[in-house]
Amino acid sequence: MSSLVNKQILVGITGGIAAYKTIELIRLLSKAGADVQVVLTDGAKAFVTEMTLQAVSGHPVRSSLLDPAAELGMGHIELAKWADLIVIAPASADFMARYAQGMANDLLTTLCLATDAPVALAPAMNQAMWQHPATQANLTTLISRGVHMIGPAAGAQACGDVGPGRMEEPQDIYAAIDTLLSPVAQDLAGQHWVITAGPTMEAIDPVRYISNHSSGKMGYALAAAAQARGARVTLISGPTQLAAPQGVQRVDIKSAEDMLSACRTAMLEQADVFIGAAAVADFRMKDVASQKMKKSGDSNEMQLTLVKNPDVIATLSQEQAAKCMVGFAAETQDVIAYAQSKLERKGLDLIIANDVSRTDIGFNNDENQVTVLSKDQQWTPPKESKAALAVELVGLITQYQTQPS
Numbered sequence: 001m002s003s004l005v006n007k008q009i010l011v012g013i014t015g016g017i018a019a020y021k022t023i024e025l026i027r028l029l030s031k032a033g034a035d036v037q038v039v040l041t042d043g044a045k046a047f048v049t050e051m052t053l054q055a056v057s058g059h060p061v062r063s064s065l066l067d068p069a070a071e072l073g074m075g076h077i078e079l080a081k082w083a084d085l086i087v088i089a090p091a092s093a094d095f096m097a098r099y100a101q102g103m104a105n106d107l108l109t110t111l112c113l114a115t116d117a118p119v120a121l122a123p124a125m126n127q128a129m130w131q132h133p134a135t136q137a138n139l140t141t142l143i144s145r146g147v148h149m150i151g152p153a154a155g156a157q158a159c160g161d162v163g164p165g166r167m168e169e170p171q172d173i174y175a176a177i178d179t180l181l182s183p184v185a186q187d188l189a190g191q192h193w194v195i196t197a198g199p200t201m202e203a204i205d206p207v208r209y210i211s212n213h214s215s216g217k218m219g220y221a222l223a224a225a226a227q228a229r230g231a232r233v234t235l236i237s238g239p240t241q242l243a244a245p246q247g248v249q250r251v252d253i254k255s256a257e258d259m260l261s262a263c264r265t266a267m268l269e270q271a272d273v274f275i276g277a278a279a280v281a282d283f284r285m286k287d288v289a290s291q292k293m294k295k296s297g298d299s300n301e302m303q304l305t306l307v308k309n310p311d312v313i314a315t316l317s318q319e320q321a322a323k324c325m326v327g328f329a330a331e332t333q334d335v336i337a338y339a340q341s342k343l344e345r346k347g348l349d350l351i352i353a354n355d356v357s358r359t360d361i362g363f364n365n366d367e368n369q370v371t372v373l374s375k376d377q378q379w380t381p382p383k384e385s386k387a388a389l390a391v392e393l394v395g396l397i398t399q400y401q402t403q404p405s
């Protein structure tokens, strides 16, 4: 049986030529047994008619926040509570900007603010608008708040441009909604996963430090994916801008030494899986200056003496290994060969090789592509959002754990 039977789905349509495809999406959702209500922005009315949408959804279409007749039937807060999912297709650049700002200046943005239900966006806009830093910043904000993104796809656009920004096809949006609303098996209940994420910060003096570009997105996505399958997750995190995923216990640390000590504490109780997604600084200052270091004399050079940090994952592998030890390998050349040698050297079961020379994946990107290596096997999932990839990686790790050795 489809996961959509009797699900209450609110479809929001914003102004864009792709709006005509949303009629087919509503038809697919209704055919699968979902109860669909439609909300239009003013911009959407130029592309689709209320009459058509009412016919395919079987409900009056809503568009105004201040419509006494509509509020009499179901007030906008009730409508926000009614939805099991809000999906906005197409989601325009303007809508994304208003939603990211937390505005409530029309019915659709108000519903998005007032709902507890998951919200998914299928963006559609010109490729230059999609790639504009303002839209990308709004995208990052929305993803960090847990909004699900479906697409966009890349290809020929209605305006004649070619590039990213096409709305995904209705069947693909339908499939993504089906997955989103499918209950996640709680097959990791009873397991303890310890995951590191983000950068470490190694103090030079009271105001300066050595660090790197890790945003924590990959590690946080893994924590959320393991937690969603029922695992108890301890997330040992360097400084990031991210909120801890719901239900995950986060322990904040700064330096590599802090990270090792927090991991040791977390793993006093045997962990089932350890994942080292953090970008741990390999070196720290031999002596941290107690006062701000001053420019001295006329010299243009300055010498800092660094010493090696403990290797967190290699130490844990020897002292207190989880049943399954998983590392990442961030490499800029000979990615697979270097990853393979780290797998052996650090005593790991699996290593996830990440080509960080690419600017479209890896450090501080919303998407990633990796190759997972064991001693004798190799998997390469497609390039995808870190959230989707994390779901696949948690699946792979779980399968690996249950393989007969």
Ligand code: PMT
Pocket (backbone or CB within 6 Å): 196, 197, 198, 213, 214, 215, 216, 217, 218, 219, 256, 275, 276, 277, 278, 279, 280, 281, 282, 309, 310, 311, 312, 313, 314, 326, 327, 328, 329, 330, 331, 342, 354, 356, 362, 363, 364, 365
């Ligand atoms: O945080 P994001 O912006 O989402 O970016 C994700 C990421 C690129 C940081 C992540 O996917 C990644 O590749 N993390 C590992 C980065 C790294 O430090 O790689 P490494 O090859 O230097 O280290 C290999 C493994 O040893 C890693 O599991 C690392 O956590 C661990 N390590 C390294 C050094 C050290 N002193 N202690 C360690 O435990």
